[in-house]
């Protein structure tokens with residue numbers, strides 16, 4: 641059993657419960673109509689998806705003092721292109737209320753970062769004001785990923801399609817993903833290697849597909865490495881959550897393309 645297996649098992653229970661208790665609250669939270677793909681593709685500097693992440697399986701507790709609305713506003717003021725909110729409770733200490741709190745105060749896209757295995761989680765993401773959802777290639781078979789991909793599109797949600805190896809990248813391309821995130825972290829072993837982005841970037845036409853490099857990004861040199869192979873965006877969690885000066889951190893990482 642890997643940690644991803646454990647998380648997915650937990651998600652099955654969560655979805656079962658959601659199906660008994662959740663009713664759609666069409667547009668219950670403030671909705672902001674803004675596209676991650678469009679803004680990142682037109683940006684002149686590296687776009688940053690700044691993450692709200694209290695804890696993680698690989699690092700344990702990272703920052704449990706964070707107030708999502710305050711941090712979200714600061715991320716936006718410092719130049720974030722999107723805010724990723726981890727909403728998984730058992731492994732990351734996040735909640736859907738964190739997502740709603742961020743949505744209320746920012747005007748940039750908000751990503752519901754969770755382990756999506758069912759349509760009901762997409763309904764909920766929409767209701768809570770997300771613009772973008774995450775689909776992880778390693779989590780589900782291709783056919784199921786495609787069903788969820790199509791359903792998310794129907795809800796007018798953008799999809800960050802996450803891959804970690806060549807086989808998963810093939811799946812992303814076949815499904816027609818236009819935003820592909822290469823996760824530098826192996827979700828089974830926690831090993832982080834930026835060479836993953838360098839390797840997989842060769843498989844995509846980065847003029848059409850928006851390439852995002854995810855995980856393990858800490859320094860300007862890291863950003864230069866992934867920029868040089870075509871990434872226009874980076875997803876940064878721990879570095880943001882531990883930063884003592886977010887303005888400086890953003891200025892350091894938002895390099896010219």
Ligand SMILES: O=C(O)c1ccccc1NCC(=O)[C@H](O)[C@H](O)COP(=O)(O)O
Pocket residue numbers: 643644691693696697698699823825827830854855856857875876877878879
């Ligand atoms: O971060 C983990 O330990 C983790 C473990 C298992 C599944 C997912 C996990 N993280 C989710 C992410 O992909 C990261 O939060 C995200 O890419 C940011 O990474 P970082 O900048 O290294 O915090």
